Amino acid sequence: MDKQGFTTGIVHGDRIAGSEHGGVRQPIHTSVQYGFERVEDLIGVFQGTKKGGFNYARQGTPTTAALERKITSLEEGVGTVCFSTGMAAITATFLTLLRAGDHLLASRYVFGNTNSLFGTLRTLGVEVTTVDACTIDEVRAAVRPNTRMVFVETIANPGTQIPDLEGIGALCREHGLAYVVDNTITSPALFKPKAVGASLVVNSLTKTIAGHGAALGGAVTDTGLFDWSAYPNIADDYRRSAAREQGLLQIRKKGLRDMGGSLSSEQAHSIALGAETLALRVKQSSDNALALAKFLEGHAAIGKVFYPGLRSHPQYEIAQKLFKGASWLLSFELLNAERMIDVVNALQLPIKATGLADTRTLIIPVAPTIFFEAGAETRKAMGISDGMLRLSAGIEDIDDLLADFAQALKLAA
Numbered sequence: 001m002d003k004q005g006f007t008t009g010i011v012h013g014d015r016i017a018g019s020e021h022g023g024v025r026q027p028i029h030t031s032v033q034y035g036f037e038r039v040e041d042l043i044g045v046f047q048g049t050k051k052g053g054f055n056y057a058r059q060g061t062p063t064t065a066a067l068e069r070k071i072t073s074l075e076e077g078v079g080t081v082c083f084s085t086g087m088a089a090i091t092a093t094f095l096t097l098l099r100a101g102d103h104l105l106a107s108r109y110v111f112g113n114t115n116s117l118f119g120t121l122r123t124l125g126v127e128v129t130t131v132d133a134c135t136i137d138e139v140r141a142a143v144r145p146n147t148r149m150v151f152v153e154t155i156a157n158p159g160t161q162i163p164d165l166e167g168i169g170a171l172c173r174e175h176g177l178a179y180v181v182d183n184t185i186t187s188p189a190l191f192k193p194k195a196v197g198a199s200l201v202v203n204s205l206t207k208t209i210a211g212h213g214a215a216l217g218g219a220v221t222d223t224g225l226f227d228w229s230a231y232p233n234i235a236d237d238y239r240r241s242a243a244r245e246q247g248l249l250q251i252r253k254k255g256l257r258d259m260g261g262s263l264s265s266e267q268a269h270s271i272a273l274g275a276e277t278l279a280l281r282v283k284q285s286s287d288n289a290l291a292l293a294k295f296l297e298g299h300a301a302i303g304k305v306f307y308p309g310l311r312s313h314p315q316y317e318i319a320q321k322l323f324k325g326a327s328w329l330l331s332f333e334l335l336n337a338e339r340m341i342d343v344v345n346a347l348q349l350p351i352k353a354t355g356l357a358d359t360r361t362l363i364i365p366v367a368p369t370i371f372f373e374a375g376a377e378t379r380k381a382m383g384i385s386d387g388m389l390r391l392s393a394g395i396e397d398i399d400d401l402l403a404d405f406a407q408a409l410k411l412a413a
């Protein structure tokens, strides 16, 4: 069949790939062990000469493999490795591809736990520097002779900064650097990082792709654009494979087999179910976020609104050019931070919870929770004020959300 549309591919992929008894979805394979009639096949799976075989579930099952095919297709990549969480995927990527003495260049505006992981990498002898990746000159100036990798997120949480994704892609190509893009907030429904030259794409499957807040998972997808044969840190064992398979092979072998952050079949199945409605959910939640952002921007009790779909956003043009929508993530400031507790408690629909990309709208005050440990100084440097609230827009009916915010904000004066 010709190349299909995004959602058509997701909902028919399992069936077309072939499933038992005509099942329209891949079953949940719970075996840890996989046996073979002929021992030659067992040997072949171990040595990688028999493709697509399974031997031990830590390295994958038919169910996780089906999800990997789905993510590969969504990101238009050449392969994917799934993990138990988004953090496991990011950790495996760094630990398997970087060595002591290497330099990792990253955006200053990244997920808090990723930032904390940078600290761990430094204790292992990896140099990590963070820059304002919205400014290509800052990124260019920070490249060192030992730089191996550049890491950015598409839309940062909670400030919604968007890096110069195209400029960094060109810079990485020029210097032969691996370009890793965390696509969690946008997801392939809004943006495919391959379009800006990404080498590897990370998705926390927990968030936009599953969308139901009922499973944890992560994935790393190779776009096929990077020449791993020129990358110094690939072990000799993996050099025997085709150049474009080497990076992901090392991530699977070292990151999954040795480090063991494996996704279970049950969770993979649950994520695959959520993924079927990815494009529909993201359309609705992004429309909701835009309507809320416009309402909040015009409200007397609100200061800054951070949302890339607003003309006032510094990277509005980039979002318009590269993304199909500005996503479900928005943040805003209550002018009177002292009213925050009462305002948030007055909201009836948004759930007071951490977490992102649920079907239900979630709200959290940023400074006293997710950025509490960071301290006042870091918060100031990152532009996080005491009155900042982060909203993950759900798929509720927009009139209900607008009415709820209108009544709660009456307490904001």
Ligand SMILES: *Cc1c(COP(=O)(O)O)cnc(C)c1O
Binding pocket: 085, 086, 087, 088, 111, 114, 153, 157, 182, 184, 185, 204, 205, 206, 207, 216, 217, 218, 356
């Ligand atoms: C949540 C998140 C992660 C980590 O994902 P988990 O599945 O929760 O481990 C990584 N990157 C971004 C941008 C995230 O929002």
